[in-house]
Amino acid sequence: MADREMITIEIDDKPVSVGKDSTILEAAREIDIYIPALCNSELVEPYAACRLCIVEVDDGRKKILVTSCNYPVRKPIKVYTSSEKVLRNRKIILEMMLSRWPGVQVIKDLAKHAGIQKPRYQHPAVDLNPNACILCGLCMRICEQGIWENIINFTNRGAVRAVRMPYDSDQPHCIGCGACAEICPTGAITMVDDPNHPHDADMVRRAGMRITEEMIRFDEEQCDMRGVGTAHLVEIMDAYDLLPVMNYQYGKHEDTPKISSDVLRKFFTKGKPDGCWLGCTMACAKAIEDFELKTGPYKGEKVLVDGPEYETLGGSSNMGIFDPRFVIEYNFYCDTYGLDTISFSTGLSFVMECYETGILDKEKTGGLEIPFGAKDAALELLHQIGRGEGFGLIAGKGIRYMKKYFVENFGADPDFVTDIGMEAKGMEYSEYVTKESLAQQGGYGIALKGAQHDEAWLIFMDMVNKQIPTFEDKAEALHYFPMWRTWFGLCGLCKLPWNDVEPANNAETDEPAKVPGHVQGYCEFFEGVTGKPQTMDSLIRMSEKVYTFQRVFNLKMGFGKREHDVIPYRSAGPVTVTEYESRQERYDTQLRVDVGIDPSGMSSEEKVAAMRKYREAQYEQLLDAVYKRRGWTNDGVPTVEKLEELGIDFPDVIELVRKHGG
Amino acid sequence: MINVNGEQSEWSRGKTVRDVIKEKNYLFPLLIARINGKLIPRDKYDSTVIPDEATVDIIHLMSGG
Ligand code: SF4
Ligand code: SF4
Numbered sequence: 148m149a150d151r152e153m154i155t156i157e158i159d160d161k162p163v164s165v166g167k168d169s170t171i172l173e174a175a176r177e178i179d180i181y182i183p184a185l186c187n188s189e190l191v192e193p194y195a196a197c198r199l200c201i202v203e204v205d206d207g208r209k210k211i212l213v214t215s216c217n218y219p220v221r222k223p224i225k226v227y228t229s230s231e232k233v234l235r236n237r238k239i240i241l242e243m244m245l246s247r248w249p250g251v252q253v254i255k256d257l258a259k260h261a262g263i264q265k266p267r268y269q270h271p272a273v274d275l276n277p278n279a280c281i282l283c284g285l286c287m288r289i290c291e292q293g294i295w296e297n298i299i300n301f302t303n304r305g306a307v308r309a310v311r312m313p314y315d316s317d318q319p320h321c322i323g324c325g326a327c328a329e330i331c332p333t334g335a336i337t338m339v340d341d342p343n344h345p346h347d348a349d350m351v352r353r354a355g356m357r358i359t360e361e362m363i364r365f366d367e368e369q370c371d372m373r374g375v376g377t378a379h380l381v382e383i384m385d386a387y388d389l390l391p392v393m394n395y396q397y398g399k400h401e402d403t404p405k406i407s408s409d410v411l412r413k414f415f416t417k418g419k420p421d422g423c424w425l426g427c428t429m430a431c432a433k434a435i436e437d438f439e440l441k442t443g444p445y446k447g448e449k450v451l452v453d454g455p456e457y458e459t460l461g462g463s464s465n466m467g468i469f470d471p472r473f474v475i476e477y478n479f480y481c482d483t484y485g486l487d488t489i490s491f492s493t494g495l496s497f498v499m500e501c502y503e504t505g506i507l508d509k510e511k512t513g514g515l516e517i518p519f520g521a522k523d524a525a526l527e528l529l530h531q532i533g534r535g536e537g538f539g540l541i542a543g544k545g546i547r548y549m550k551k552y553f554v555e556n557f558g559a560d561p562d563f564v565t566d567i568g569m570e571a572k573g574m575e576y577s578e579y580v581t582k583e584s585l586a587q588q589g590g591y592g593i594a595l596k597g598a599q600h601d602e603a604w605l606i607f608m609d610m611v612n613k614q615i616p617t618f619e620d621k622a623e624a625l626h627y628f629p630m631w632r633t634w635f636g637l638c639g640l641c642k643l644p645w646n647d648v649e650p651a652n653n654a655e656t657d658e659p660a661k662v663p664g665h666v667q668g669y670c671e672f673f674e675g676v677t678g679k680p681q682t683m684d685s686l687i688r689m690s691e692k693v694y695t696f697q698r699v700f701n702l703k704m705g706f707g708k709r710e711h712d713v714i715p716y717r718s719a720g721p722v723t724v725t726e727y728e729s730r731q732e733r734y735d736t737q738l739r740v741d742v743g744i745d746p747s748g749m750s751s752e753e754k755v756a757a758m759r760k761y762r763e764a765q766y767e768q769l770l771d772a773v774y775k776r777r778g779w780t781n782d783g784v785p786t787v788e789k790l791e792e793l794g795i796d797f798p799d800v801i802e803l804v805r806k807h808g809g
Numbered sequence: 810m811i812n813v814n815g816e817q818s819e820w821s822r823g824k825t826v827r828d829v830i831k832e833k834n835y836l837f838p839l840l841i842a843r844i845n846g847k848l849i850p851r852d853k854y855d856s857t858v859i860p861d862e863a864t865v866d867i868i869h870l871m872s873g874g
């Protein structure tokens with residue numbers, strides 16, 4: 148980021164330095180000089196419709212009147228905001244406006260300020276409505292430039308000029324974000340879609356509008372969610388050695404740039420809010436149109452593909468495949484067959500490693516040669532799963548099933564498949580390498596629904612920032628974040644607007660990782676809908692009840708104890724010598740510093756074993772700490788006291804947990 | 810020497826916050842930088858020079874699904 152060229156100008160004899168091409172209006176605001184600017188907003192490009200912001204500019208040769216909202220500063224000039232000429236002209240404009248829209252409050256205020264009590268004439272197109280449209284064009288600009296929609300615009304000319312939706316119709320494409328209504332200075336636009344009768348619709352919208360504003364102002368330089376969605380994480384995860392490669396053996400690959408967000412950006416054709424959530428301006432879901440399929444029942448047809456997002460891309464590197472067209476095709480067919488791209492790709496990564504290690508061969512797969520990187524075979528297996536035939540009948544049942552099947556029928560070593568089969572509670576891992584973050588190993592292992600990161604994503608906090616060094620710190624994070632994220636589930640909300648864009652002042656808050664400004668927004672959202680005021684603590688409390696109850700439910704279904712929170716060792720450390728040696732320096736240092744043994748003179752096998760002993764013990768200690776923090780027994784069962792405290796101490800619940808020592 | 814996120818790191822005269830971010834390959838966009846506890850605004854990463862012996866925290870927030 149090169150620093151911008153600075154230019155010093157004088158406004159009303161006060162000097163101010165601003166970046167080249169800033170507007171005079173921006174420069175004036177820097178030094179708190181007020182210029183009326185009715186059609187201006189920092190959320191949209193200037194439009195110079197109202198002309199109230201006129202100032203007089205002296206460039207050394209001549210003096211001219213310009214609109215300050217769109218006049219760029221390019222050389223040292225002198226600016227006068229209240230010269231006789233400026234005031235006289237502004238007064239003429241305001242008188243005209245007041246005569247046309249005499250009921251509109253902002254105009255009445257500005258006119259009064261300029262010394263006009265009553266216009267001296269009546270405008271032929273006078274509109275007495277206090278909420279009349281004053282044709283500032285803010286609404287259509289925010290719709291087009293800010294929301295990336297283009298729903299409303301001016302129609303007609305002259306006295307009948309007005310803002311309308313096309314053909315005066317209700318536009319089904321309007322996402323109902325409310326940004327136009329929020330930015331309108333007169334209240335000419337009102338939202339009428341309150342079918343659920345929220346307690347305070349304005350409160351809800353204001354909370355939403357704050358996110359919209361941040362999206363407009365910061366998204367491009369923050370996560371670029373509207374540009375590429377979560378695909379931006381591909382190159383980031385690779386940079387931090389967190390992108391799963393070859394069934395989570397490694398965390399980066401030289402071919403990652405082939406499936407990075409820059410490549411995907413060229414495929415994405417829909418850069419608009421997608422209606423995945425009506426009114427959402429984060430708009431991270433992307434789509435690819437006219438994609439020609441190479442395989443399967445729709446071979447040769449051009450289709451629309453919804454995605455791919457990060458997990459689908461990370462799933463591909465996990466299979467050792469770095470071809471964007473493959474990713475798009477497997478994305479399409481997973482969607483079409485009703486398969487989850489995570490379970491499919493993690494499952495196939497396991498199949499591929501089994502193939503490479505000889506557990507599987509061509510005979511056992513019914514003729515498929517399927518080592519890492521075998522994209523044609525991967526697609527063929529996907530179609531077999533879709534059709535429910537051949538080896539697809541086995542692979543389609545998931546890793547937990549395959550592990551058992553391979554042991555019973557193909558003589559696989561049960562310990563090895565347990566180590567490399569990346570599932571917990573029967574659910575496949577999503578696409579992050581967790582070996583260097585103990586907290587995240589817990590995030591996956593303790594998650595109630597199985598190996599998902601949606602309860603907690605703590606890798607940066609833990610591994611990069613080193614913010615949660617002790618077991619207690621990690622346990623606290625594994626309390627707060629799962630409870631917080633569960634709250635989104637309770638309310639049927641998406642969590643991305645919580646932390647995929649951040650408020651301008653987030654860094655200055657006490658706990659930036661929690662994004663307190665947004666948590667506050669969710670409190671208002673909840674209150675706006677229900678009428679019940681909330682705090683951060685009360686939201687967490689709400690969640691804790693449900694979360695604990697879910698654990699009880701797991702218990703009832705046979706999944707709610709310590710033995711069910713086990714993780715495959717691949718997620719905690721290097722299973723094989725090859726894996727160890729690929730990051731030898733890191734692991735040797737850890738043996739020396741963290742474990743306290745000298746690795747020199749040890750064979751790689753011995754080092755793998757020593758590391759394993761240490762890491763497995765760490766995981767057990769983590770479970771102890773987390774259960775304690777959550778008010779569960781050491782066996783992971785919620786205690787009766789906790790249930791009482793949360794008010795979920797129903798007789799059958801008490802009976803159940805008592806039976807399990809709770 | 811300086812301490813970056815808990816690890817010792819080389820120091821050289823004139824090293825800026827941006828230099829450390831580049832050196833560490835911190836590609837993630839949602840960062841918070843602190844030098845000896847003091848917050849450094851994002852638009853000052855290029856111009857803020859790190860003193861020797863400083864403790865530098867480059868806090869990564871979270872994002873993604
Ligand atoms: S509600 Fe949003 S999408 Fe609809 S017209 Fe207004 S700004 Fe555009
Ligand atoms: S509806 Fe409101 S925002 Fe749109 S042009 Fe009219 S006054 Fe401006």
Ligand code: FES
Nearest residue numbers: 186195198200216
């Ligand atoms: S604010 Fe400049 S013309 Fe309206």
